[in-house]
Amino acid sequence: MKSLVLLSGGVDSATCLAMKVAEYGRDQVMALNVFYGQRHSKEMESARRIASHYGVELEEYDLKTIMQGSDCALLSDSGKEIEHGSYDQQKGRAENGTVSTYVPFRNGLMLSIAAARALIHGCSEICYGAHADDAAGSAYPDCTPEFYRSMDSAIYEGSGHVLHLSAPLIDMNKAGVVREGLRLGVPYEMTWSCYEGGDEPCHRCGTCIDRENAFKANGTVDPLCR
């Protein structure tokens, strides 16, 4: 069993990588990072540090051209500001519930690239870090259990029944993800989540707030806040 893990460089994907290394051994795990035109490349630098920490091969792809013209606030050429506050307080939602930082079909696109690369490398599994808090209230529809199940089926069928999709965090909230990662000794000081590209996290965007709360819920402090 060889697994290819989508590694953005944030808390969730770093935890996925740790889980797969613990399960299969690092020789049976590789990682994939996809740049899609974010405001900064800090996540990618984090992905490189984390992959190096675990001694797994990291492949990188640049899909910026595919997101051209998107008004998603995460993207450097969207012209939008990042909204402050936790996801559940955000007002700038589209009619269908997606938040302003939803990137059009991003996870489907990343998982399709991962599926192609996994088949080329002889992997039988790809893995991504969708969890329950990102799915809540349709904020990120490509993190829901319904999307996960459909995409797993599409990958299994489209690969000729040789590849499966794993989403080991799908039933956890962010606090549960951090709990599992702390147990496994994930080097969270190497991760990056903040949507802004500053030297330090902004402590105001949705992902900063939710991340810090997840560490608090585990009775500890986010290492990026120390």
Place this chain on the structure above:
Amino acid sequence: MKSLVLLSGGVDSATCLAMKVAEYGRDQVMALNVFYGQRHSKEMESARRIASHYGVELEEYDLKTIMQGSDCALLSDSGKEIEHGSYDQQKGRAENGTVSTYVPFRNGLMLSIAAARALIHGCSEICYGAHADDAAGSAYPDCTPEFYRSMDSAIYEGSGHVLHLSAPLIDMNKAGVVREGLRLGVPYEMTWSCYEGGDEPCHRCGTCIDRENAFKANGTVDPLCR
């Protein structure tokens, strides 16, 4: 209703485009061509001619880097020869039934790009030309009804319930596709199918043979053979 059609430049996708233009009008249709490292760019030139014929906008993306390292015979750097004969006679199949010209998760990848572009352009449908002959015997598992249904569901869920996948040829064989296209006046002389990049079709590869037979079944001759 605005539709984005995957347009490779071959018979099937040209027929899809004609069907959608007939259904919605050309102002509500756009086309997408994805290059993935084929041996030649003749299909892309055909896609441009066909899009121009119908007066629809064509977007092009180059995903060659994602297929690096694949041993698929369609790709210019695979080092493999194109096998001769109709698909149902081919011997060089993988254990799971896929033919040597199966490109790893190609349709899933193209459809994911199409989904992202469709959301950016405000389309509510994407369309691709999978048909029954390509799915037969697991030759191309990303053309089966099972893959289509799963991918439609993944696109619908992952887009926040705003986008659907249409595969209007899914229950037709190639002869049925050509029958529908002849009825609609598709300019098949502009299409290109042959896996080799010669000045004329090779008449020996799987796609040449199946295409020519489809015209014969309709009591006519492939315009590329006249």
